[in-house]
Amino acid sequence: WKDRGAAVSLRREVDAEGRTIIKSVKKGVRDFSFGRILGEGSYSTVFLATDRQTLREYAIKVLEKKHIIKENKIKYVNIERDTLNRLTEHPGIVRLYYTFQDETSLYYVLDLCTGGELLGVLKKTGSFDVECTRFYGAQILDAIAYMHSRGVIHRDLKPENVLLDDQMHVKITDFGTAKLLPDPRNPPPPEDPMRQNGSRHDERNASFVGTAEYVSPELLTDKAVGKPSDLWAFGCIIYQLLVGRPPFKAPTEYLTFQKIVSLEYEFPPGFPPAARDLVERCLVLDPARRLTVEHIRNHEFFDGQQFGPELWRTKAPRLR
Numbered sequence: 001w002k003d004r005g006a007a008v009s010l011r012r013e014v015d016a017e018g019r020t021i022i023k024s025v026k027k028g029v030r031d032f033s034f035g036r037i038l039g040e041g042s043y044s045t046v047f048l049a050t051d052r053q054t055l056r057e058y059a060i061k062v063l064e065k066k067h068i069i070k071e072n073k074i075k076y077v078n079i080e081r082d083t084l085n086r087l088t089e090h091p092g093i094v095r096l097y098y099t100f101q102d103e104t105s106l107y108y109v110l111d112l113c114t115g116g117e118l119l120g121v122l123k124k125t126g127s128f129d130v131e132c133t134r135f136y137g138a139q140i141l142d143a144i145a146y147m148h149s150r151g152v153i154h155r156d157l158k159p160e161n162v163l164l165d166d167q168m169h170v171k172i173t174d175f176g177t178a179k180l181l182p183d184p185r186n187p188p189p190p191e192d193p194m195r196q197n198g199s200r201h202d203e204r205n206a207s208f209v210g211t212a213e214y215v216s217p218e219l220l221t222d223k224a225v226g227k228p229s230d231l232w233a234f235g236c237i238i239y240q241l242l243v244g245r246p247p248f249k250a251p252t253e254y255l256t257f258q259k260i261v262s263l264e265y266e267f268p269p270g271f272p273p274a275a276r277d278l279v280e281r282c283l284v285l286d287p288a289r290r291l292t293v294e295h296i297r298n299h300e301f302f303d304g305q306q307f308g309p310e311l312w313r314t315k316a317p318r319l320r
């Protein structure tokens with residue numbers, strides 16, 4: 001595990017001759033006061049934490065080394081670190097400032113999102129109106145476009161992983177199950193063409209499946225995962241913001257999967273027509289025929305909606 005980012009703190013010490021010296025040391029656990037738990041995963045716990053020197057608040061994700069090794073999760077830890085190292089310049093992605101470790105744990109110092117989960121806000125309001133759905137849909141899409149441009153497929157997009165900052169703007173998180181394609185900014189050296197098939201074959205063996213209600217049909221039928229998988233989840237999220245529940249929901253995961261692969265869902269009366277057209281063109285079984293990010297940006301539902309830097313300077317609409 002190679003720590004990333006060099007955050008240093010200045011420490012006053014007295015040397016052997018009794019002289020006061022100021023040492024710059026890499027920040028560590030002692031530089032933070034840890035507060036409440038924000039969330040717990042299968043191999044990590046996320047704390048609210050305050051930098052004792054700057055008093056700035058962060059979310060610190062703590063991963064216990066022996067648990068990671070015991071549960072054979074080293075691959076996921078490395079994927080998350082590599083993913084966060086790629087996704088460094090977008091307002092819609094939770095930013096990793098730096099990492100450090102001690103003998104028992106690894107620590108990721110991340111953006112704190114004081115607005116909590118989009119799902120929590122949706123539950124409070126029941127459902128969103130078109131204006132709010134368009135704003136949050138546009139921010140989520142902008143973040144997906146950036147991820148995909150950096151060769152990152154999230155694979156588990158859902159309202160629980162869409163957090164909100166203190167401006168109630170979107171911050172997507174939890175990249176431990178992301179799929180990393182070759183980084184377009186520094187592609188790997190050309191491989192032996194004979195090996196190319198091998199990597200495709202590995203992909204089909206991928207064991208990971210996302211959260212039942214948002215998983216794409218291709219992930220269930222032939223384990224193929226690509227950028228369109230995130231756009232299937234996007235279609236599910238747009239539907240859920242307007243209706244208050246996801247399009248595919250059944251008493252068991254298996255029954256939910258059955259509804260997905262047979263495209264068994266319906267729109268309640270009064271569902272806005274432009275949104276319906278958008279959702280119908282995202283929830284297409286064949287990933288090759290699903291709308292792409294570009295298509296969605298130009299879809300009628302987003303008519304008049306800004307994307308790019310302007311979108312992130314816009315005040316979030318009042319939720320109703």
Ligand SMILES: NC(=O)c1nn(CC2CCNCC2)c2c1CCc1cnc(N=C3C=CCC=C3)nc1-2
Pocket residue numbers: 038039040041046059061094110111112113114115116117160161163173174175
């Ligand atoms: N898995 C993570 O990386 C992660 N998990 N959480 C908390 C989870 C709670 C359940 N739903 C998904 C997120 C965070 C992060 C990133 C960094 C991060 C930054 N801010 C918050 N803030 C929260 C504030 C109130 C309630 C939940 C989260 N949370 C996180």
